[in-house]
Every structure is written in C-alpha cells, then in structure tokens.
Amino acid sequence: MKKTHLKSICLQYQLYLLLNSHFFCLLKNERGLIIFFLCAYVPKTAAGHCKWAEVLKDLEQIKTSKDIDVSLYTADTDEDTECQEPVIRCFFLETKVILQECLIKKCTKTQDVLNIWKNGNASLETNKLNSTTPAKCKECEEYEEKNFTEFIQSFVKVIQKECKH
Numbered sequence: 449m450k451k452t453h454l455k456s457i458c459l460q461y462q463l464y465l466l467l468n469s470h471f472f473c474l475l476k477n478e479r480g481l482i483i484f485f486l487c488a489y490v491p492k493t494a495a496g497h498c499k500w501a502e503v504l505k506d507l508e509q510i511k512t513s514k515d516i517d518v519s520l521y522t523a524d525t526d527e528d529t530e531c532q533e534p535v536i537r538c539f540f541l542e543t544k545v546i547l548q549e550c551l552i553k554k555c556t557k558t559q560d561v562l563n564i565w566k567n568g569n570a571s572l573e574t575n576k577l578n579s580t581t582p583a584k585c586k587e588c589e590e591y592e593e594k595n596f597t598e599f600i601q602s603f604v605k606v607i608q609k610e611c612k613h
Contacts (some may be wrong), residue, residue, distance in 0.1 A: 453562065498610075499571045500567075500610055502563070502565050502581065504562075504611070506560045506563045506564045507603060507604050508604075509557060511600045511604070513556065515553060515555045515556060515557075516555055516561075517549075517595075518549050519548060520545060521592070522542075522599045522603075523592040523602065524591065525602050525605045525606050527585070529565070530585065532610065534585045535606055536568075536607075537572060538588035538591065539568075540565065540572065543561065545564055546596070547562060
C-alpha cells in the first residue's frame with residue numbers, strides 16, 4: 449500500500465471517528481487500535497511534503513553546471529543536530545554568492561539558482577523564531593572553502609538529512 453494512499457485512509461478514518469463519536473469504543477478492538485497507530489505514525493514526509501523538496505530538485509539541476517566556478521564556504525554535513533538550522537542558513541547564504549556569479553557570467557542555470565535562493569529564504573522565513581545560533585555552532589565564514597561541486601554535494605546531503613526528520 450502506498451504511503452499517500454495510507455495517509456488518505458487515515459484522514460478518512462479520523463473524520464469517520466470524529467463524525468460518529470465512537471472513538472473510544474473503536475480503540476477497544478484490535479482493528480481500531482491498528483488503524484489508530486498507523487495513522488499516528490505516518491511520517492510527515494510520506495506524501496513528499498518535505499519543505500525542501502523543490503530546493504532538492506533545483507540542486508539536482510545545477511549540480512552538473514560547468515559555467516559556475518566559485519569557492520564557497522561549505523558547512524560540515526555531520527554537524528550537531530542543534531546546529532542544523534544555522535548550517536542550512538549558511539548554505540542558502542552561499543547560494544546568493546552563486547546567484548551573483550551567475551548574474552555576472554550569464555550562467556545557463558541562473559533561474560534554477562534563483563529558485564533555490566527564493567525557496568530557501570521562504571522556508572527559512574517561517575522558522576524565524578528559531579533563528580538564534582547556539583554558541584557551539586560555527587559561523588559560515590569559519591567553514592572551509594570548497595569548489596562548487598563539493599559545495600553542492602554537501603548541500604544536497606544536508607537537505608536530504610533534513611527531509612528525513
């Protein structure tokens with residue numbers, strides 16, 4: 449059974465329970481318990497709803513670009529979970545550097561880079577409450593500078609890791 453189909457069944461079943469007000473009665477039988485637990489534990493990315501999905505698609509588009517030649521501060525992909533948001537912010541800040549380079553050199557992938565930057569900023573804007581960087585996390589400029597290919601590989605890895613949470 450596909451996860452999206454399962455999610456649909458869960459929503460329908462929860463609506464059914466709500467409308468019929470027999471929620472606690474149904475939890476007394478095995479089938480009701482199984483469906484309840486299946487619905488409660490469907491991962492949030494089950495239907496591909498990772499907020500970074502569009503960014504991942506665009507990263508795939510630009511990763512083979514030959515006309516982007518820049519050195520970029522590249523955050524470590526194995527940073528502490530507490531530093532995950534600052535790491536993502538660093539990647540998006542460096543995306544602005546790529547965008548500037550593309551605008552100057554008229555890169556073939558300028559629109560994809562612009563999409564990454566816009567989608568990233570939009571997703572980060574919704575997280576502003578959590579925007580203070582813990583003291584143990586590095587600033588972007590403290591990371592090693594790497595070439596474009598290594599930067600994109602690390603960026604993809606960090607975003608994929610974030611989508612699994």
